[in-house]
Amino acid sequence: MTTTPTILIVPGLRDHVAEHWQTLLEQKLREKLIEARSVQPLEHDKLSRDARVAALDQALAEIDGPVILVAHSAGVMITVHWAQQHKRPIMGALLAAPADLESPFPPGYPTIDALRDNGWLPIPRNPLPFPSIVAASTNDPLGSLERVTGFAHAWGSHVVNIGDVGHLNPAAGFGEWVKAEEFVRELAG
Structure with missing residues (x-):
């Protein structure tokens, strides 16, 4: 008997946004039971990497059985940092539009110095101990395709070019993102 995995959403630094594809995906999955x-x-400590990694670890501790992680933006980096410190088995991870925390962001986002001071840098480049798909945008203002592809290769992730989708968030015109469900099904095998 195969146990259906729990899907755990790992949002970025802006946490939960009502119109965000992650929020909508969670609702849609729940509707499907x-x-x-x-x-x-x-x-x-909203900018603390340690606090974010601890929150992910706490959420995982509350789940029995297999888990698929669905991370976006800095949530990808939370997941990657968590994987360097913890050994809980993960069925797979969708890592969408990773934020390149080592490169300067547009105004309104944390600076590299603030990220460094809060433990985010350097970005881990060790292979992840679970299968993963990196969904990479060709025009993401928070992570160039070249840099994101480099991270994905270092992590041992399968890279999927999802085209000109910006940062894959409401500001880029994305509420629902149908491909997310397809990637989750692929990871569930």
Whole structure:
């Protein structure tokens, strides 16, 4: 008997946004009676990598059975940092539009110095201990295709070029992202 995996959403630094594809995916999966939940937003230390990794670890501790992670933006980096420190088996991970925290961001985002001071740098480049798909945008203002592809190769991830989708968020015109469900099904095997 195969156990259906729990889908755990790992949002980025902006946490939960009502119109975001991750939020909509969680709702859609629940409507289909698929166990889906999100890492809870932080009340304090919102820029702390350690606090974000601990929140992911806590969410995983509350799940029995197989898990597929669905991470976006800095949520990808939370997942990658978590994987360097913890050994819990993960069935697979969808890593969508990873934010290149080592490169300067547009105004309104954390600076490289703030990210370094809060433990985000350097970005780990060790192979992940689970299968993963990196969904890479060709015009993401928070991570060039070249850099994201380099991260994916270092992590041992399968790279999928998803085209000109910006940062794959509401600001880029994305609410629902239908491909996410397809990638999750692929990871569930």
